[in-house]
Structure formats: C-alpha cells, structure tokens
Amino acid sequence: MNKKILLLVLLLTNITFSYAQDYNQISKEICKSFKKKKSAKNLFDFNKYLNSDAENFLISDINFFQFNLQKSLIKNCTEPFIENYSLVPFSNVVDLEKIFNREDLVELEKQLKEIQKTNRFQLFIISTDDYFPNKNIIDYSFSILNNNSSDRFEKGNMIIVFNLKSREIRISTNKIARNIISDEFSQKLIDELIVPNFSKEKYFEGINQAVVKINEKIIEVD
Numbered sequence: 001m002n003k004k005i006l007l008l009v010l011l012l013t014n015i016t017f018s019y020a021q022d023y024n025q026i027s028k029e030i031c032k033s034f035k036k037k038k039s040a041k042n043l044f045d046f047n048k049y050l051n052s053d054a055e056n057f058l059i060s061d062i063n064f065f066q067f068n069l070q071k072s073l074i075k076n077c078t079e080p081f082i083e084n085y086s087l088v089p090f091s092n093v094v095d096l097e098k099i100f101n102r103e104d105l106v107e108l109e110k111q112l113k114e115i116q117k118t119n120r121f122q123l124f125i126i127s128t129d130d131y132f133p134n135k136n137i138i139d140y141s142f143s144i145l146n147n148n149s150s151d152r153f154e155k156g157n158m159i160i161v162f163n164l165k166s167r168e169i170r171i172s173t174n175k176i177a178r179n180i181i182s183d184e185f186s187q188k189l190i191d192e193l194i195v196p197n198f199s200k201e202k203y204f205e206g207i208n209q210a211v212v213k214i215n216e217k218i219i220e221v222d
Contacts, residue, residue, distance in 0.1 A: 023072040058102070059088055060094065062091070063088055064095060066087075071132055085143070085144050087124065092122065092123060093105060094125070094127070095127050098127075101204075104204040108204075111208075111211055119215065120152075123157075123159070124145065127164070128161065129164070137166075137170045141159050141161040155218060156181075157173070158171070158173045158214070159172050160210065171187075173186070180217060189214070
C-alpha cells in the first residue's frame with residue numbers, strides 16, 4: 001500500500017463515521033498538508049467531519065469514506081500523490097452505492113475473511129456509481145484489483161464490481177485466479193445468479209449466491 005495512504009488509514013482508524021462529509025474540503029486540506037510536509041491531523045479536526053456510533057462501526061465504513069476521499073484527492077491535488085484506490089486491510093467490501101444494509105455488510109465481510117483465511121483466495125466486492133479516474137468498468141476493476149491484490153493468497157485474487165446506475169457488472173481475476181475461475185464461469189455467475197436477483201432488487205442475494213459458488217469452486221481444486 002502507498003505509504004501516504006497507509007498514513008491516512010492510520011489517522012482514520014480511531015475515528016468513527018457519518019456520511020455527510022465534505023470530501024472536497026477534507027481533500028484540499030490533505031493536499032496542502034502533504035505539499036507543506038505537515039501532518040494533516042494537525043491542520044484540522046477529523047472529528048468535525050466523522051461521527052458515528054462505535055457499536056455499529058464496520059471496517060467497510062472506512063472503505064466507503066476512504067474511496068470517496070481518494071476520489072477527491074485525485075481530483076483536487078495539483079501534485080497527485082495517489083492514482084488508484086486502496087482498501088483498508090482486512091476488509092474487501094466497498095459499498096459506494098449504499099445498497100447493502102448493515103447486516104448484509106457484516107455477512108459479506110465475514111464470508112470474504114473466511115475465504116481468505118481458509119482457502120487462501122482474495123475476493124473484493126465493489127458497488128460504485130462511476131469509474132473515475134478510469135473510463136470504463138473493465139479498467140476500473142483491474143485498477144482496483146491490481147492495486148490491492150496480495151501475493152499472500154496463493155490461489156489468486158478476484159473482484160466483483162457493479163454499477164446500478166449504468167446497469168453494468170464486471171468480474172475480473174488475476175492470472176493465478178483464472179486457473180480456478182474461468183471467464184465462462186464468471187459470466188455464468190452474472191447471467192444466472194447476479195442479474196436475475198438484481199432485476200428483483202435482491203442485491204445482497206445475488207452477490208451472496210455468487211460468493212457461495214465461487215467458494216465452492218475454490219474448494220473443488222483442493
């Protein structure tokens with residue numbers, strides 16, 4: 001992970017979240033701080049922007065905040081220090097479209113952690129309404145996958161990206177994962193599980209069923 005992003009993560013891990021932040025304002029302050037080589041934490045109070053109930057806190061909340069903030073940083077920094085999105089370690093879910101409820105997010109986080117631990121396979125799930133700074137869902141998915149994949153997962157890395165606004169779904173894999181999850185298998189997941197459920201607005205069900213099938217496929221190769 002980029003050292004500056006890691007620093008930002010460390011600054012945020014002790015802070016809880018609401019979804020009413022002015023990301024442009026925060027990003028401009030951070031851009032100034034890095035340009036002047038000062039601590040962003042000393043420039044303003046993050047708690048001014050970030051508040052929530054700690055009992056309901058999820059790591060995916062950090063991802064939600066961080067992705068939106070990184071987008072503003074890429075847009076606003078005249079001397080960009082990041083070019084791609086980074087996820088917080090130990091959480092592979094980013095729900096930018098806010099289609100999952102809290103119980104859904106808890107279950108997805110639990111499933112993906114178990115797949116990583118037991119089957120040595122890394123899977124990301126991203127919902128988004130745009131692909132900035134990329135032009136399309138293919139480039140966006142591979143950008144996030146390549147920027148966040150870890151070699152520790154010997155069976156490979158995979159990402160599911162979907163955009164309800166543009167009605168697009170993409171499943172991308174790295175070279176290692178492609179030995180287990182073929183493009184044909186991925187397309188079958190989209191056509192037979194994700195799309196039918198999404199058409200009924202059963203978003204969690206569609207993604208959950210796909211994750212279950214992916215896990216079963218991984219287990220088959222053992």
